[in-house]
Amino acid sequence: MSEIIKEAEAARNKQGQHGADVDLDSFRRDAPAHGTDPDLTCLSDSEMEHLAGVGIVAAPQERAGSFILKDHSPVHCSMGQDGVELLSIKTALAKYGDLAEYWWKAVHPGTDKYTAQAALALDDGYFIRVRAGVKAALPVQACLFIGAEGLSQNIHNVVIAEAGSELHIITGCTTAPDLHRGLHVGVSEFYVQKGATVTSTMLHNWGDEIVVRPRTSVIVEEGATFMSNYVCLKSARSVQMDPLVRLVGPDAVTRLNTILVAAPGADFDVGGRVSLEAAGTRAEIISRTITTGGNIISRGLLTGHVPGAKAHLECSGLILADGGYIRAIPELDGRVAGVEMSHEAAVGRISQEEIEYLMARGLTENEASALIVRGFLNVKMEGLPRELADEIERIVEAFGKSVF
Amino acid sequence: MLLEISNLSVAVGDKEVLHGINLTIDQGETHVLFGKNGSGKTSLLMALMGFSNYRITGGQIRFKDQDITRMPINERARLGIGMSFQRPPTLRGVKTKDLIRTFGGRQEDREKEISGLNMATFMDRDINLGFSGGEIKKSELLQLILQDPELILLDEPESGVDLENIKIIGRSIKKLLQKHLRRQRTKSGLIITHTGLILNYLEADMGHLLLDGHIRCEGNPREMFETIQTAGYEECARCQR
Ligand SMILES: Nc1ncnc2c1ncn2[C@@H]1O[C@H](COP(=O)(O)OP(=O)(O)O)[C@@H](O)[C@H]1O
Ligand SMILES: [Mg+2]
Numbered sequence: 094m095s096e097i098i099k100e101a102e103a104a105r106n107k108q109g110q111h112g113a114d115v116d117l118d119s120f121r122r123d124a125p126a127h128g129t130d131p132d133l134t135c136l137s138d139s140e141m142e143h144l145a146g147v148g149i150v151a152a153p154q155e156r157a158g159s160f161i162l163k164d165h166s167p168v169h170c171s172m173g174q175d176g177v178e179l180l181s182i183k184t185a186l187a188k189y190g191d192l193a194e195y196w197w198k199a200v201h202p203g204t205d206k207y208t209a210q211a212a213l214a215l216d217d218g219y220f221i222r223v224r225a226g227v228k229a230a231l232p233v234q235a236c237l238f239i240g241a242e243g244l245s246q247n248i249h250n251v252v253i254a255e256a257g258s259e260l261h262i263i264t265g266c267t268t269a270p271d272l273h274r275g276l277h278v279g280v281s282e283f284y285v286q287k288g289a290t291v292t293s294t295m296l297h298n299w300g301d302e303i304v305v306r307p308r309t310s311v312i313v314e315e316g317a318t319f320m321s322n323y324v325c326l327k328s329a330r331s332v333q334m335d336p337l338v339r340l341v342g343p344d345a346v347t348r349l350n351t352i353l354v355a356a357p358g359a360d361f362d363v364g365g366r367v368s369l370e371a372a373g374t375r376a377e378i379i380s381r382t383i384t385t386g387g388n389i390i391s392r393g394l395l396t397g398h399v400p401g402a403k404a405h406l407e408c409s410g411l412i413l414a415d416g417g418y419i420r421a422i423p424e425l426d427g428r429v430a431g432v433e434m435s436h437e438a439a440v441g442r443i444s445q446e447e448i449e450y451l452m453a454r455g456l457t458e459n460e461a462s463a464l465i466v467r468g469f470l471n472v473k474m475e476g477l478p479r480e481l482a483d484e485i486e487r488i489v490e491a492f493g494k495s496v497f
Numbered sequence: 498m499l500l501e502i503s504n505l506s507v508a509v510g511d512k513e514v515l516h517g518i519n520l521t522i523d524q525g526e527t528h529v530l531f532g533k534n535g536s537g538k539t540s541l542l543m544a545l546m547g548f549s550n551y552r553i554t555g556g557q558i559r560f561k562d563q564d565i566t567r568m569p570i571n572e573r574a575r576l577g578i579g580m581s582f583q584r585p586p587t588l589r590g591v592k593t594k595d596l597i598r599t600f601g602g603r604q605e606d607r608e609k610e611i612s613g614l615n616m617a618t619f620m621d622r623d624i625n626l627g628f629s630g631g632e633i634k635k636s637e638l639l640q641l642i643l644q645d646p647e648l649i650l651l652d653e654p655e656s657g658v659d660l661e662n663i664k665i666i667g668r669s670i671k672k673l674l675q676k677h678l679r680r681q682r683t684k685s686g687l688i689i690t691h692t693g694l695i696l697n698y699l700e701a702d703m704g705h706l707l708l709d710g711h712i713r714c715e716g717n718p719r720e721m722f723e724t725i726q727t728a729g730y731e732e733c734a735r736c737q738r
Contacts, residue, residue: 445549446586452570453546453580454644456599461571464599468590468623 097196100203101212109205111390112333112362115304117210120245120276124164124216133161133169139270146488147265147296148481149236158221158233162248164241165216176227177260178220182249185220192220195251199282199310199339207306211247211280218249218279223258223289232261232294232478237277239303240269245276252281254289254317261292261476268300276304283311285319287342292476294322296485299329301358307334315342315371321349322474323363324485326492328356328387335364335392340374340402350472351380354492355387357416364392364422369402369432376404381470385496386416393436394424400431410440411469413496443469463493498559499524499685500545500648505556507537507544513554514540516710522648525682527674527699529718530689532707533730538689539583541707542650545687546580547573560648579646581637583653583689587625593636594620600643607643614639614665630657638669649673649686655694667698674699693722706733 108114130136133151136144141151153159153171158179161169167181186192202212219235239246254260268275277299285291299305313319319338338347349365367376378393393406410419423436443465451461470489474482500522507515514537522528532538544551545558547570558566565573588596597607597620611617614635625633634654641649654670655663675682676699688695696719704718706725713734714721724733 444586447588449548449570450582450586450588451596453548453574454596454599454640455571455574457571458569460599464591464595465588468588468592468595471590 097202097212100201101209104203104205104209105213107203107205107209109207109306109333111335111392112306113331113360115276115306115331117206117245117276121241121243122214122245124166124244125241127163127166127168130161130168131171133159135168143267143270143298144236144238144265145484147236147267147298148263148294148484149234149265150480155231156234157229157231160219160233160235161238162217162219162236163238164244165246167217173231174227174229176224177229177233178222178224179233180220182218182220182251183215185251192251195253195282195284197282199284199312200280200308204308207278208280208308211249211278211308214247215249216247218251220251221260221262222253223255223260225255226257228259229261232263232481234263234265236265236267237279238267238269239272239275239277242272243274245278248277248279250279250281252283252291254285254291256287256289258289260290261294261478263481264293264295266295266305267298268303272300274302275300277306279307281307281309283309283319285311285313285317287314288316289314290318292320292322294474294477294481295324297325297329298327301328301356302330304330305332305334307336309334309336311336311338311347313338313340313342313345313347316344317342318345319347320475321347321365322477323349323351323353324488325353326470326488327354328359330358331360333362335366337366337368338376339368339370340376341370343371344373345371346375348377349379350474351382352470352472352489353389354383354385355389355417357386359387361388362390362392364394366394366396367404368396368398369404370398372399372401374399374402378406379472380408381472382409382419383411383413383466383470384417384419385414388417389419390422391419392422392424394426395434395436396426396428397432397434398428400429401433403433405434406436408436408438409469411466412440412442413466459497463497466496467493498522499561501559502545503557503559505544505558506554507540508552508554509540509550514710515544517556518712520705520712522685522687524685526702527686527688528703528705529696529701530687530705530707531721531725531730531733536707537710538707539652542580542652542687542689545650546570546578574644574646577647578650579641579644579648580650581634581641581652581654585625585633585637587623589623589626591624592620593622593624596624596640597643600640602643610639610642614669631659631662634658634666635662638666642669642673647684649684651686651688653689653691655690655692663694667695670695671699676700693726696722706730708734
């Protein structure tokens with residue numbers, strides 16, 4: 094533990110590599126205390142409705158596990174399937190000897206001031222472990238909720254999918270409907286062991302002055318698969334993240350999907366990095382971004398270390414209104430002969446030809462534009478439970494209707 | 498007159514591609530447009546539909562006694578003009594069924610038309626993404642059938658279509674143009690064809706030859722096609738001089 098603290102101490106004032114610098118001290122650290130809520134009754138109907146918008150359901154029987162963190166308190170934690178373990182991270186640390194094999198092993202505490210803060214002032218987080226060969230029949234859901242004005246929330250999550258297991262995690266990040274300002278720092282470490290499959294779907298519905306600094310690393314072993322779906326169609330003040338997926342075992346596979354919309358005032362610097370370190374590894378990064386007046390930097394980095402590694406990167410941006418920008422920064426870093434990596438990037442407006450084609454079928458210009466924007470955001474996300482796919486479709490449709 | 502095109506000139510970019518076209522189509526009539534590649538056939542249909550890349554630099558289009566020269570595309574569609582495109586765009590992420598749904602009408606009627614053209618498996622695919630030439634034509638035709646316009650503009654509906662599908666397409670077009678009706682026929686068509694194959698499925702009333710942006714010949718479509726086939730486009734154009 095002391096090494097971790099030392100590394101973090103040294104990085105206390107280290108700015109992040111990307112994104113605007115955040116004054117950590119301008120956020121409150123004194124969170125109101127919340128009692129536990131085993132039956133999910135303390136959340137009001139309107140709060141529950143709010144959570145439904147980020148994929149969190151009030152019926153624990155529809156999930157293999159449910160975890161709700163409100164401000165700094167784990168208010169709810171329930172499990173529903175043998176072999177699928179879900180605990181608050183503090184409980185897990187106490188129970189499993191500090192999780193020595195996994196704690197800060199994928200993310201370095203000294204990365205920047207945000208990881209340092211998470212290491213030095215941990216609030217809580219979730220621990221999920223799926224035992225070898227167990228296939229979670231239903232997704233595990235985790236909700237990270239900020240309800241107190243001006244609060245900073247330091248989260249650390251650890252997810253372990255043992256050999257041959259399957260897990261789908263839905264993480265819903267949101268703030269109280271009337272909340273203005275807050276900071277969410279989230280360290281997440283994923284260990285996807287031999288032959289396991291993990292799908293991580295994150296839905297976001299932040300308040301418009303929320304600052305978000307996730308720090309995620311994923312280690313994917315032989316024959317294992319990690320899929321990520323990041324959806325943020327409602328605004329935030331500033332989001333900067335650049336998760337790293339390391340494909341360390343032969344034939345490991347990953348696909349990172351991002352769809353996001355930046356409204357006026359929003360600043361997104363989001364990307365994904367995949368490091369292909371073993372034979373037969375495959376990666377795909379797909380990002381579809383839209384600005385209606387906010388700023389977006391869309392990054393992607395593929396690093397190929399071994400011959401035969403195959404990867405593709407796609408960054409597409411649509412500018413629907415002036416006032417902001419979209420910068421697509423796809424990078425390919427090939428270290429040996431025999432890597433196959435490619436990228437396509439496009440930033441522009443909706444094609445007039447496509448709009449007019451639909452108008453020729455009788456749609457108005459607005460109807461046509463909304464349909465095309467929906468299609469643009471309609472990235473294929475595999476393995477989503479039906480109602481979650483429907484929810485995402487509903488959010489996308491509502492967005493399409495709201496801008497035209 | 499259902500459609501009256503008078504002295505119509507159209508430019509694509511800085512280049513004028515149609516020069517003073519005159520053409521009229523009456524209710525219930527089917528007309529055929531012949532012409533070499535690049536002579537301006539597609540441009541004429543796109544201008545009739547109102548596409549912004551095809552700028553009208555002179556003349557007038559009247560449809561159902563209204564001047565539609567400057568009318569937005571969707572209003573022309575509402576008024577009863579529909580088109581099957583030679584090369585429609587690909588709409589990534591937009592499912593074919595999403596567009597099909599916008600046509601209204603009864604679900605079972607839509608499904609009947611979809612299965613009639615063997616298009617059921619295309620409903621969940623992105624519009625035109627990876628469709629073969631023939632599949633594009635069928636998808637276009639399906640949309641037109643559901644849209645049910647009064648003036649049907651078909652841009653090379655049979656090119657790239659195999660022999661089995663050409664039957665399906667030929668029969669569908671015949672039905673779309675109400676060829677089974679005689680007196681009460683309300684549908685009219687303007688069809689671009691190179692192969693003339695479509696003439697095996699339906700009787701056309703009038704042919705027009707377009708060369709270098711001018712109408713060079715008008716007459717019986719079968720005779721014109723014979724001449725083009727045996728002696729070439731130039732010979733067909735000569736007949737009127
Ligand atoms: N989008 C375009 N950009 C530039 N030139 C075009 C465009 N569309 C058509 N043209 C030109 O206009 C002329 C007529 O084309 P088109 O109407 O497509 O002919 P057709 O359908 O008879 O083969 C051609 O010379 C063609 O190259
Ligand atoms: Mg053409």
